[in-house]
Amino acid sequence: MQATRVGDLTVHPLFDGTAIMNQGDWTGSDWTDHQHLVDPDGHVRLPVGGFLVHLGDHLVLLDAGVGEVHTEMYEGGEMLRSLAALGHQPGDIDTIVVSHLHSDHMGWLENDGQIVFVNATVHVAAADWQHFVHDLGDGRRRANRLLAIQSQVQLIDGDDVTILPGLTTRATPGHTPGHTSMVLSSGHERLIVLGDAMHCPAQLTETEWEFLYDVDPALAGTTRRRLLQEAEAPGTALLPCHFPGMQAARLVPAEGTKRWVLG
Numbered sequence: 001m002q003a004t005r006v007g008d009l010t011v012h013p014l015f016d017g018t019a020i021m022n023q024g025d026w027t028g029s030d031w032t033d034h035q036h037l038v039d040p041d042g043h044v045r046l047p048v049g050g051f052l053v054h055l056g057d058h059l060v061l062l063d064a065g066v067g068e069v070h071t072e073m074y075e076g077g078e079m080l081r082s083l084a085a086l087g088h089q090p091g092d093i094d095t096i097v098v099s100h101l102h103s104d105h106m107g108w109l110e111n112d113g114q115i116v117f118v119n120a121t122v123h124v125a126a127a128d129w130q131h132f133v134h135d136l137g138d139g140r141r142r143a144n145r146l147l148a149i150q151s152q153v154q155l156i157d158g159d160d161v162t163i164l165p166g167l168t169t170r171a172t173p174g175h176t177p178g179h180t181s182m183v184l185s186s187g188h189e190r191l192i193v194l195g196d197a198m199h200c201p202a203q204l205t206e207t208e209w210e211f212l213y214d215v216d217p218a219l220a221g222t223t224r225r226r227l228l229q230e231a232e233a234p235g236t237a238l239l240p241c242h243f244p245g246m247q248a249a250r251l252v253p254a255e256g257t258k259r260w261v262l263g
């Protein structure tokens with residue numbers, strides 16, 4: 001998988017595994033024009049993982065994969081090997097931001113009750129902590145996994161919070177109540193790391209499709225369309241977590257109009 005450049009920064013995909021989705025998971029979808037995204041067995045397979053970036057002296061992880069999971073929906077377990085392939089151990093990471101607390105974005109934060117990234121502060125939106133830990137939004141087991149890492153968690157309260165120079169947060173609610181994107185800036189370029197504000201490239205143009213696992217689908221749609229508009233600004237690219245090859249998407253001029261390209 002190829003890294004994404006933003007100004008002087010290099011954002012490395014950390015592949016963890018695969019999510020196996022159904023076409024019907026996108027409600028209102030018609031895949032006729034998007035058959036290249038559908039496997040011969042009718043499933044839509046999405047990569048799962050996170051992204052690694054050096055910011056000054058900091059080593060930063062954006063989203064934390066699904067972990068050692070083998071279910072009908074997820075096949076995971078590669079992230080630490082992906083990290084090692086880049087020459088790093090879990091203890092090297094000092095800063096983590098997770099877009100939200102679904103299992104495929106917090107999976108490696110906790111493994112068998114143990115903290116994996118022992119030297120990291122984990123930034124997570126207060127609204128997601130409330131939803132998943134206190135309100136048991138995905139059940140008691142998820143809440144317990146999150147409580148196991150509570151000592152390293154720092155809650156993000158509000159919008160446009162600076163995590164480190166060059167890394168700010170953006171409230172992008174809908175997929176979950178506290179869903180948060182991360183904005184990396186370098187020079188005149190910006191990369192908006194989207195988490196699950198968008199799940200597959202068809203949604204770049206099919207702006208009315210909804211996603212079955214959005215907690216608030218209408219709000220998720222509004223957020224998605226706002227992000228697509230924002231990506232029209234020069235020097236701006238979007239990096240969703242689950243696009244093919246974990247690639248970024250950007251709008252480029254094409255024959256008097258603009259079109260989306262990946263990579």
Ligand SMILES: [Zn+2]
Nearest residue numbers: 102104105196
């Ligand atoms: Zn996800």
